[in-house]
Amino acid sequence: MHSTWSVTFCESTSGTSVFCGEVPQIMYIRCLRSAWAWTRVPLDGLIHDLLLIMEHNAQQAQKEYMEHNMQQAKASTSRRSFLQKGLVVGGAGTIGAGLLAGGLSLPAFAEEKSGGLTQGDVAILRLLAAVEIIESDLWQQYNELGGIQDSEVPGGSGSKAYIAKLQVLDGDMSQYIHDNTEDEFSHMAFINAYLVSKGADPVNLDKFRNLPSSKATGAQQIGRLTNLMHLTVDTSWWTRYRSRTQNPDLGGTFAQAIPGLSKGKFPAIPRSDADLAPDAHIQAIASTAGFHFGYIEQGGTSLYPTLAQGVTSLEVLRILLSIGPTETAHFQTWHDKAGNAPALTDPTNGLVFPDLNAAPFGGENFQTNLIMPEPTVFLSRKFPPVSIIRPTQIAGSGGAVATIKSFTADGLFIGQSSEFFAVLNELAVQADEARRG
Secondary structure, eight states: OEEEEEEEEEEETTSOOOBTTSSOOSSOEEEEEEEEEEESOGGGGGHHHHHHHHHHHHHHHHHHHHHHHTTOHHHHHHHHHHHHHOSSOOSTTHHHHOSOTTOOOSOSSOSSOBTTBOHHHHHHHHHHHHHHHHHHHHHHHHHHHHSOOSSSSOOOOOOHHHHHHHHHHOTTHHHHHHHHHHHHHHHHHHHHHHHHHTTOOOOOOGGGOOBOOOOSTTOOOOOBSOOOSSBOOOOHHHHHTTOSSOOGGGTOOOOOSSGGGGSSOBOSSOSSGGGGOSHHHHHHHHHHHHHHHHHHHHHHHHHHHHHHTTOOOHHHHHHHHHHHHHHHHHHHHHHHHHTTOOOEEOTTTOOEEOOTTSTTSOSTTTOTTOOSOOOBOBSBTTSOOBOOOSOOOTTSTTSHHHHHHHHHHTTTTTTOOHHHHHHHHHHHHHHHHOOOO
């Protein structure tokens, strides 16, 4: 089934731009019309609602940019060039990868201030855009097999056996997966649109969508950025948020909740229909996903407040302080659900999911219903314990470089090219170097 969208952009010599079809303005306009045809396959399906959001964002972005930056001929020319290429470009995966055709533009620091933003603010936003693209890619895979495929998050057709085991963790898992997926795509689209509005380059990782899809029934056969089939999941976040005496920003270390997950390579989605049995095996895959959900979202929970400390613009700070808490909402949801993973041993690989409420586990460090951050030390041990997000130290274990290193150790990028790692590392280094002022 094919659908055709027609998106018209208008430019004004008077310094104001609108979409054709909006309320007429007192100005002369020149319209550039382009028709974009797409096939409802891979990630393109996600455009259904996001296209409307992005059209609105683009309209506002274009207007603000032209009003405040017409005097900057170079920036204005760059803006027109971008619009001529199309805010939304056709082809598999483009909605999930960014808004600009032609690949990622480096360096992350602009050569000059972009639309009033400092180089540091641009670097922070571009790193966050890249992270949201990565998260959108992995969540799309989870939704195809375990979520709800609808007009908001199309793509895939679900795996009944996998969904059934996810629902052991919670009966609403498919809805939560769907909503988390939609949220990550909205974050990616907004941050990239905002960058464009300020004359800065958005982030596009399309050229790196080369990793294979699951062969299980329900998954789309398209190129991916991330690999969910060979994960080494760090579950120390579980004990970190239960500790009353340790903080990673003060050198604290934390035990793994599921030790086996940190010592091997395990699938979090069925790799093929052969993974749908035996029963304990597909349950182990679903439980791995449950803990991986928490791992991914605790990363964003720390990354946003960590990078916010280097922001100069109050508006950019507002963006980080508004998106960041949604990552925390995701994290607490997954923190709660992971604790429902049943105790079992996977007969195919020996992976053990222990009873976290029984010895040698148990106690406050493992108790499954302690899903809110326990008070712990913060800034200095001279202060009383306080319930906080941790870590949040600038360029520390919650920073940009640490996040990319953690994703790499997780196995998310197994099979990616050296160029991919170079691009992410450059973005991360520059984001961590950003300082307020």
